[in-house]
Amino acid sequence: MFQAPANNTVNALPVVNVGRVNRWLKDAYKFRTMYIDGNDRLIADREAWMEVLHGSIDSDPRLTRVGRFLRRYGLDELPRLFNVLNRTMSLVGPRMMTRPELLKFGHRIGGYTSVLPGMTGLWQVNGHSRRIDDRVELESRYINNWSILLDIQILIQSVVVAFSVAA
Numbered sequence: 548m549f550q551a552p553a554n555n556t557v558n559a560l561p562v563v564n565v566g567r568v569n570r571w572l573k574d575a576y577k578f579r580t581m582y583i584d585g586n587d588r589l590i591a592d593r594e595a596w597m598e599v600l601h602g603s604i605d606s607d608p609r610l611t612r613v614g615r616f617l618r619r620y621g622l623d624e625l626p627r628l629f630n631v632l633n634r635t636m637s638l639v640g641p642r643m644m645t646r647p648e649l650l651k652f653g654h655r656i657g658g659y660t661s662v663l664p665g666m667t668g669l670w671q672v673n674g675h676s677r678r679i680d681d682r683v684e685l686e687s688r689y690i691n692n693w694s695i696l697l698d699i700q701i702l703i704q705s706v707v708v709a710f711s712v713a714a
Contacts, residue, residue: 574635575643576626580614621709627666639698640665641686651679658690672704 582588588608589595598604610618617623630636636643643664652659669689670682689697 585609
């Protein structure tokens with residue numbers, strides 16, 4: 548893929564990240580988009596560090612140039628199609644979360660852990676709000692109102708969002 552040579556000139560880690568996420572998804576594939584010393588870069592940039600502490604960051608110093616491009620167009624998550632093919636993920640569903648993020652779901656955690664994570668979902672097509680409360684609300688709404696029709700609507704919206712970002 549075009550990303551491998553460009554990113555490996557920046558650092559020598561594997562191009563596809565694999566991480567333990569939750570009890571269903573042992574390996575979550577995604578293109579690596581950050582520098583090896585990304586956290587050090589963030590700590591060195593006081594303004595960016597403060598943005599992260601407040602739940603948002605506009606110009607992340609941890610991202611490589613190629614990584615910034617991949618994330619902007621959602622291409623960093625294409626390797627997750629392998630997870631969909633081996634049925635550890637769904638095309639549509641709540642976004643994967645880390646364990647600390649899951650704790651923010653509070654009493655709604657049961658709903659989240661009852662479904663497979665998805666490559667796209669209600670939260671993604673509604674603007675990726677950086678507020679955790681918005682995310683919890685949208686993910687819970689998806690889980691509580693799931694239907695084939697809702698999945699089809701989200702897939703269509705995902706295509707529209709992807710093309711509107713590219714335009």
